[in-house]
Amino acid sequence: MALTPEKVKQVSLLARLQLSDAELELMTRQLGRVLEYIDKLAEVDTENVAPLAHAMELSNVFADDQVAASLPREEVLANAPKRDDACYRVPAVLGD
């Protein structure tokens, strides 16, 4: 599966990154080499092998349903790059 600049550009939207033409070209080359190396996984017979997503195969770790204090709003909003008194501010989502 050869990696193309078009594919990399498409993935950059999924990854919410904006790549310059030079970055796009470099990324295509560097990721292409990594993917070529990774293709060696195809050699491994994984027929009937269950995937292992997590080394500790826990399931359903429950916590008691207890009411506890949340972080104070002011402390959490303190790191926001743009805010008003109670909310985060973002560029207009709907058309102008």
Next chain:
Amino acid sequence: MSSLVEQTAAELLRRLQASEVSATEVASAFLDRIASHDEKIGAFLSVWREQALERAADVDRRRAAGKPVGLLAGLPVAVKDVFCTRGELTTCASKMLEHFRPPYDATVVEKIEAADGIILGKTNMDEFAMGGSTENSAYRPTHNPWDNERVPGGSSGGAAAAVAAQMAPLSVGTDTGGSIRQPAAFCGTVGLKPTYGRVSRRGLVAFASSLDQAGPLARTAEDAALLLEVIAGHDPLDSTSANAPAARYSQTVSQPLEKLRIGIVREHLGAGLDAEIAAAVEEAIRVWKDLGAEIQEISLPHNEYAIATYYIIAPCEASSNLARYDGVHYGYRTDETKMLAQLAAERKAAEVNPARLEEIDTPLVRMYRQSRSEGFGAEVKRRVMLGAYALSAGYYDAYYLKALKVRRLIRQDFDQAFAKVDVIMGPTTPTPAYRLGEKVADPLASYLGDTYTVSANLAGICSLSTPCGFTQSGLPIGLQLQAPALEEDRLLRAAHMYQTATDWHLRRI
């Protein structure tokens, strides 16, 4: 008597307890050492001089009054800048988090402070813990204390360099694919990656959540045992933390292990391994035979696929974890006025062709993309892209799912090996510390340096690096020991045994 900064944590603690030295004197000695040496090394991103001295004075007061003090009472600790520290800068060595001050402490930080450890500051690292040289820090590279032209390893390069350059007796790092053990090997310190889940990940800024684990770096196994004892244990606020009792590692570390069965993977001592490292590991095998260990050859047939597996799974998890950096909640945000002007210009240029108009981002999406592109460095972008690609429609089965299946085979290899041996031993790294800049242009070459370390993270077992020699040119060499999940006690006792028969760990820059 050697100067305070040359001493191990255990020696310092004994002298603190005997009131031969105060916590204030110890903290001052290390802070002065940072002031005089760190400009050259670059191990710290921030130094907490005032807080450290205040806390040390508090420990001195309580000790003098006969009040109870914690296990680390008065011992300085350096903390990797990936752990959240309430109200204090936590940058992950990224421009994205340049001004980030978390609203809470990581559990590891809470535990160090509850044990009366004195935090000296936050250490440098590869951005978001992605890399093996600390050159991916957005702020400055860290230099190897043994040879300033060379890298300290990474991603916990600042943590290892701080200990090696005697700027801290203890430090805490994180290891996702070797990020504690490889810098420990490059800098001639002990570094332990505990079992996945042994140490809480709460407040540890996530890179790859199924692989990340925090652990100690120190000069000796004894010191690493002390710090692990403080930070290990179940945390109800991290649902993946192991619900198993942690041992009193510092109490048992000096007990030798009888009839230890050590497994050697023959393929790991062959092609691709630096000759001086191979010789040092062979010498370590001889030392172990003298110590009464039984050496057995074992096989880990899927280990050769560990790097390929890791460089699918870790970037996939990273692309998901780093989605949180959106320029909205916290972190860097692009200049909105400029961005909106740029978008307006693009729309105007596209007016002749309505189809192209469709392709132009909405202001919100462009804000995300622009903020992330300006806030992340090259390696972080590469990994986020790799992960997004591998998880995208049509590729998931071939990459991510395939990697998860091979991950199970890698784990099964370890299960089978540990049925025959107690620990597995080999080199930590294929080469000693390389020159700054040497691998910057070739990401794959840098990834291949993780060949002996990544499988422990994939399998979730515990693993440690301890010094086992030096190259002709004076660079440290690391010996890796691996043990089954939750057997840190065995690992530390084995390392301590080895350290009683060798003095590599006592060498100082």
